[in-house]
Amino acid sequence: MQVLHALIIALLTWLVATACPMRLRWSMYFGAPLVSGLINGLLLGDLSYGLQCGATVMMAYIGLVAIGGSLPSDLSLAGYLGVYMTMAAHADPSVGITIAVPLGFLGILCSNAKMALNPIWVHRADRYAAEGNDRGVVAMNLFASQIVPFITYFIPAFLCVLFGAPFLEMLLGVVPQQVISILKLIGAMVPALGLAMLMNMMNKRSTIPFFLIGFVLAAYLKLDIIALAILGVAYGILHLLYTRKRGEGNV
Amino acid sequence: MSEPTTAVETRVTLDKKTLRKSWWNWTCWGQICYNFERMMGQGFCHSMIPIFKKLYPNDKEKRAQGMTRHLTYYNTENTWGCLIPGIVAAMEEEKANGADVEDEAISNIKTALMGPIAGVGDAVTQGIVKVLLLTIGIDLAMKGNALGPIFYVLGFSAYALLVGYTCYMTGYKLGKNAVVKILSGGLIQEITEGFGAMGMMVLGGLVATKIGVSTPLSFALGEKVTEVQALLDQIMPALLPLALFFGVYALLRKGITPMKVMLLIFIAGTVFSLLGILA
Numbered sequence: 001m002q003v004l005h006a007l008i009i010a011l012l013t014w015l016v017a018t019a020c021p022m023r024l025r026w027s028m029y030f031g032a033p034l035v036s037g038l039i040n041g042l043l044l045g046d047l048s049y050g051l052q053c054g055a056t057v058m059m060a061y062i063g064l065v066a067i068g069g070s071l072p073s074d075l076s077l078a079g080y081l082g083v084y085m086t087m088a089a090h091a092d093p094s095v096g097i098t099i100a101v102p103l104g105f106l107g108i109l110c111s112n113a114k115m116a117l118n119p120i121w122v123h124r125a126d127r128y129a130a131e132g133n134d135r136g137v138v139a140m141n142l143f144a145s146q147i148v149p150f151i152t153y154f155i156p157a158f159l160c161v162l163f164g165a166p167f168l169e170m171l172l173g174v175v176p177q178q179v180i181s182i183l184k185l186i187g188a189m190v191p192a193l194g195l196a197m198l199m200n201m202m203n204k205r206s207t208i209p210f211f212l213i214g215f216v217l218a219a220y221l222k223l224d225i226i227a228l229a230i231l232g233v234a235y236g237i238l239h240l241l242y243t244r245k246r247g248e249g250n251v
Numbered sequence: 252m253s254e255p256t257t258a259v260e261t262r263v264t265l266d267k268k269t270l271r272k273s274w275w276n277w278t279c280w281g282q283i284c285y286n287f288e289r290m291m292g293q294g295f296c297h298s299m300i301p302i303f304k305k306l307y308p309n310d311k312e313k314r315a316q317g318m319t320r321h322l323t324y325y326n327t328e329n330t331w332g333c334l335i336p337g338i339v340a341a342m343e344e345e346k347a348n349g350a351d352v353e354d355e356a357i358s359n360i361k362t363a364l365m366g367p368i369a370g371v372g373d374a375v376t377q378g379i380v381k382v383l384l385l386t387i388g389i390d391l392a393m394k395g396n397a398l399g400p401i402f403y404v405l406g407f408s409a410y411a412l413l414v415g416y417t418c419y420m421t422g423y424k425l426g427k428n429a430v431v432k433i434l435s436g437g438l439i440q441e442i443t444e445g446f447g448a449m450g451m452m453v454l455g456g457l458v459a460t461k462i463g464v465s466t467p468l469s470f471a472l473g474e475k476v477t478e479v480q481a482l483l484d485q486i487m488p489a490l491l492p493l494a495l496f497f498g499v500y501a502l503l504r505k506g507i508t509p510m511k512v513m514l515l516i517f518i519a520g521t522v523f524s525l526l527g528i529l530a
Contacts (some may be wrong), residue, residue, distance in 0.1 A: 021279035022329050023415065027407035030381050031400065034388050038400040048395040055392035055399065062385055063454075065377045071508035081279045101513065108510070118286030122322070123292050129322055131495035134300045137322075145284035170466040178525070185529055187519035188463035189495060191482060191513050195458055196500040202378050202454070214455025219489040227388045228456040229379070232449035239442060239448040 002162060005043055009084050010158035012039070015077035017107070018114065018149040030064070032079020033057035033100065042083050049093075053086050054079075056093040057100045062188060063194030072193065073100075074107020074144035081157050088165030089172045095180065099168070110152035117148045159250050206243070210235055263306050265423075270337075272301040274419040278411070281329055282314050290326035295361075298336045299343070305345035317343065318352055324337020328372025333415040334363050345427075357394040367439045374443060378450040380410050381521045382457065462492035467530045491529070 016028040028035055037054015041047040046084070057223040061075060091099070104141030128136025200213070217223045217231070277298035284293045299321045307313040327335060339357060346352040384406045393397030468479040483490045502512050523529040 007444055018285075020281065022279050022282050023408060023411040025282075025413050026381075027404045031388065032384065034392060034400045034403060036279070036432075038397055039390060039399075044337065047397060051392040051397065051399065055389045058385065058389050058392075059283050059461060061455065062389070063380060064356070067375065072513045079472070097439060099347075101517075104512075105510075110266055115285060115287045118284050118461055119288035121284055122286060122289055122419075123493070125293055126319070126322055127298070129318035130315055132311035132318070134304065134314065134318065136392070137293070138297060140278055141284050141293050145293075161434065181530065182521050182524040185464070185524040186517055189520050190513070191461045191463075192458075192492070192495045192499045193408050193509060193516060195454060195461070196496055196503050197509060197513075198378055198450075198454055199496075199500055200383070200503045202287035202374050202447050202450045204444070204447055206444065207451045210448045210451040215459050215489075215493065216455075217452075218456035221455070221458035225450040225453065225456055225460075228453050229383055229449070232379075232452040235452060236445040236449040240445045243444065244441075 073104030078104030331372030341426025
């Protein structure tokens with residue numbers, strides 16, 4: 001049973017990190033902890049605990065954006081393996097984030113190894129392309145590209161699930177309350193990073209007022225996110241209408 | 252260039268099936284061999300292979316040139332980025348039919364558009380759609396509802412497929428009409444601006460609600476014990492989260508990498524928790 005579980009988690013970690021179709025990867029990767037909560041909840045037979053763990057870890061990564069190569073955390077390992085380890089150690093959901101984050105750090109190494117070594121296959125593809133061999137190019141893209149990720153994602157995840165959980169449970173069993181509350185605080189602070197990255201990506205001087213409006217609506221008036229999004233559409237349209245260059249006669 | 256007067260011989264046109272195959276390859280495998288040297292270059296080439304097979308069924312040399320042409324550095328956002336292979340497919344079709352389309356023209360279009368489109372795509376996909384769907388998913392999951400993750404995955408995938416397909420086919424039409432230049436001009440700027448306003452509003456709301464930092468500090472003045480958090484709430488709700496957010500933001504603006512900021516948060520969290528200043 002444990003082997004089966006290890007296989008499922010290792011496969012997911014690897015597929016979502018690199019191998020499955022991109023359109024599916026989008027959701028499975030950026031929502032890894034959330035999805036992992038559901039899957040591990042089902043596998044371990046405690047759905048509501050799983051969903052709680054998943055949602056709590058997910059919260060920390062909600063604003064995480066992948067632009068260029070500056071991801072602070074690899075969501076595939078952090079999500080699929082991290083949530084599993086949390087649950088297997090019977091830890092409080094709020095501790096999950098501090099288990100997930102170090103795994104996410106390691107995942108960045110895996111991801112960088114892939115990014116650094118994959119040019120090997122691209123150079124091969126260059127050769128196949130020059131020969132007009134389209135099958136060769138496709139094989140490089142689909143299969144050769146998976147050699148490094150299989151080693152860096154699948155194998156570690158498999159071993160961790162197979163052997164790691166009892167060890168982690170023992171470790172968490174002896175840590176003092178003080179450490180738990182430190183971990184909880186860190187978990188509460190980490191979302192600031194993701195959201196700040198989002199701001200860094202979208203920020204333009206002209207849209208800062210909308211940040212303030214959104215903050216006030218949520219902090220003072222307790223509007224939920226859907227209400228904010230609908231208002232956001234309205235403000236976006238108004239913003240365009242009022243900033244459009246003159247000479248269109250619709251003011 | 253716009254008049255297909257050169258089509259004296261039999262003209263090869265790309266049918267829907269070929270275009271769909273090309274889109275499918277891009278939307279599935281565009282990033283599978285992501286690497287530091289050419290980023291999504293090989294994925295882009297993969298998406299063009301069905302096009303070349305259709306355009307040059309009996310000319311291996313032309314197919315080889317085409318594939319080599321598209322194995323260059325390329326990086327954009329995957330969903331809205333479907334626009335570009337669509338445009339390029341149309342240009343390749345013109346080229347195959349004898350129109351005067353230089354190799355450089357094709358490369359230039361790719362290079363000119365990949366940045367701006369990634370800008371719009373990242374802001375919309377990662378900044379708005381992802382954040383909204385995740386928020387709903389998290390809220391449902393917190394209440395123990397398994398539909399949370401399912402709703403999120405289905406919603407996001409539907410978005411990626413619909414927007415991606417529409418963008419590819421729109422790109423193909425645009426490429427045929429040679430109005431591509433407009434895109435790199437004002438239109439993209441406007442779209443970015445409008446979505447930017449919406450995204451920033453959602454972001455403001457998230458800062459107010461998703462950073463769960465508060466202070467357990469309290470002090471006694473004579474008989475009366477005053478909770479510092481209650482005091483802060485009177486000044487402004489979510490003051491500490493806002494301060495933390497801008498602190499982190501300032502670090503990022505200074506060019507400190509997210510990785511280091513994460514480490515800093517670990518250190519700061521430990522110190523503040525031990526001192527009993529934050530919880």
